[in-house]
Amino acid sequence: MRRVIRSIPVLSTESEARFDALRSSFRNDIKPRDTIDRMYCDDFAALDWEKMRLRRAMVATLNFEVRNALYELLVEKLSELERGQETVEYLDRWFVEEEVKREVSEMLAKYNLDESVIEAEAFRQCPRELEQIEYLLAGIESRRGKALYNFTFYRRDLAPLLRSKAIEVMQNDNIPQIESKRESSRGAE
């Protein structure tokens, strides 16, 4: 029972070593003095870990929807392309061929739209999942805020450090980007 309960809260696809490193960095910064300190310290690490997991899930969900979004926009909404398997195959080439990408951009430009509309449509395709992920993320933020507030009651010196630590963790983690956004940022470079 003990082994099960106190085990590291990572999925089989996640790296225990990375979680350990995150937890150690929290422990190094906070330098827990007693069991309660250690409890909060591990809690902060676990909450940040969960947050990263949810953000990865959110981006992957949106990336999957990009394909549906392309079809929905160009076939169903703008009627620029005919329904059918050929169109599906053509739109699949959007992911790999610059030529198709340019053609799609031209089609969108006729309606004063750019590639960001694909991302917006992808958002529209999975509202329930995104809402649930947002709900969970908000829950984590609120729990983290409350734990931090409590923690500062007896470790006043550490509050600013922990706040900056949370920002640092989220910035350092190389969270994947949504497909259309990644393309546009690459173009900007």
Add this chain to the structure above:
Amino acid sequence: MTSERQIAANRRNAQKSTGPRSRSGKRRAARNSRKHGLAAPISGQTEYASLIDKLASKISGKIADPGIRECARLIASAQLELDRFRHVQIGSIECGRMFEPNDEQHDEGPPEGGHAIGVDFVIKRSRSFREVDEAEAVRRALPKLTKIVRYERRAAKKRDDAVRCFFAAAAMPKPAKGGR
């Protein structure tokens, strides 16, 4: 309108349905309304008792004050509950990956010739296939996760309140022995 005869018959019949009589039957019936067990506090569960005691004595250290020790017990049981919920979360995601069938949205998948180029491309562009697999498992577990988070929040509040009590009690000056 129910007649007097019917009422009497109902009462007679009710005497025959008095529920399980054996000890094992009673134990089983006690769990009739159990759904997931997450709302049950672990402090009442025997398998957690020694863990709670151990963590509580680590928290309170050498302090003998019964009030402070009780606060430490509350902190310990809330913290172990939090650990349990975290574990349940992981289990829900892993179960989603292993047992739940794909839903219609992603089930079009690669029957013979592999994924369509678009999906393949998304998988390739992610840092690994594992990441996509993980995201899909999280997506499937979302309804369960949103339920668990409610209990998790409650346990966290319990722990935070107990920690405040602990420090308030520890900071309180003790009355002098024999004083008026």
